[in-house]
Amino acid sequence: MDDKDFLADRFEAHRRHLRAVAYRMLGSLSEADDAVQEAWLRLSRSDSAEIENLGGWLTTVVGRVCLNMLRTRTARREEPLDVHVPDPIISSPDAITPEHEALLADSVGLALLVVLETLTPAERLAFVLHDLFAVPFDEIAPIVGRTSTAARKLASRARSRVQGAAPAPDADLAQQREVVDAFLAAARAGDFDALLAVLDPDVVVRTDGGALRPSVMRRGAKEVAGGAVIFAQLAEATRPALVNGVPGAVAISDGRPISLAAFTVARGKVVELNILADPDRLRRLDLAFLED
Template sequence: MAATHPADPVADAFEGHRDRLRAVAHRVLGSHADAEDVVQEAWLRLSRQDAGTIDNLGGWLTTVVGRLSLDVLRSGRTRPEVSLDDRLPEVTVTLDDAPAPEELVALGDSVGLALLTVLDSLGPAERLAFVLHDVFAVPFAEIGDILGRSADATKMLASRARRKVRAAQQPGNAGRQQREVVRAFLAAAGEGRFEQLLEVLHPEVHFTVHTPSGRFVTLGATEVATRARVAGGAARGHAATVDGRPGVISWSEDGTPLSLLAFTVADGRITEITAVVDPAQLALMDLPDPV
């Protein structure tokens, strides 16, 4: 949070734009920490600027944040997001019959890890043009000013980026296959079928459970299969996407979240499971309502 004075009209105006600026920077950079740094720098630049010379404060701030984000991308200084376990309770959870986080163009409040992976394959200029135009509806002429290119050239950048994103999302088979593996695991866990559990678990799988007593980690397929009962009840939950990963969420009868599970699947086997059964952590998460 910038050190601002509540009676300062410029500071008040900036605070009115802060959430949007943070969203822009996070979508471009894929890092909450970098986004906060960029927004703070934007405030510092505004505080040194004669506000009377700015006709459109929102547009001016978006341009500044865009240029700062572009500088970070081009310098390679972006900090990757930390693991799911370390980011709790900041994960993004959507039910699978609702728009998934990777459907960026249709979603206004989050970016899933699946899409961040796709965006990482884009060049800095492509990434900025795509995010600013397709997500935030910034005109190509304004994006061109940030990139130092014409509006037509910027439009071509965004179009090329859009094709790459769509191509990366087209198959869908990988996601379906991952969910089939997760369903097989949940069914085997619910029925106590040990051998079937071993078939879908990677030999070096990590199983992390967040409980009211702390975080507990189990390593190895045999040990995880033995302790998989904590996930068995989730088979009655609702399939979800947890930061781009297949997951399951379950609720009590009064609608209180009971558990959240997220799975990482590679080559047809589960390599990582994160389970949250701590009511305090679940209460802090922005979880969807029961269906």
């Protein structure tokens, strides 16, 4: 084995971790893969003999790459961010695939990723690296161009936003599925009262329709229940799925998926529902388990 092959093997040992970092930073699987590839290119051009801690070095590089991507994304955005549902991690309802385990190691649900989208790039980096991956602030500071104290404040501000806006799901996955199944059954039956029984009074629903369809945010149990009844009439069937490690569902019409829903169930009620209805993004999802 030559030096390049040896370096490539060492890099591959860190790939899943790096992809997990990049996914939390960017909320996009394709961009996460781009960031990881850029880290490899930078490593291949570096003197690896001078790198004492390869894992730490690669995590820092990926952090820098993601920060630049977030800043570019923010600079190009001319209007406030519309409803946007980050890329979901989808698995069979029976089990999370090994490929997805690293991505979901800390149960990073879509609800959390939606909140991370509202942070500044520097806040997001500080929170993700420190709170989710235990990177010291002394190592985060040079990435964001701040002091260690300032980096700590960035993470603290982000943490406050996350704790106040990202609901923590119930621990029992089976009970979560029971609530989701009850919601879906009530929606298909057009049973408004049964829907209200499983919805939190302050439930929030985000629907990301992409560039060609309207994106919608609904709040409150009555408004959400009304929308659920109408939408259920469009879907011929729904198939259960795990979406970022929690119960979800794929709605199907004419043999193709028309939406993917990720539920957040807390205290036995649906408190948040994030729906991806962008046909372009739905076509890129791996839904092979639906054919089983």
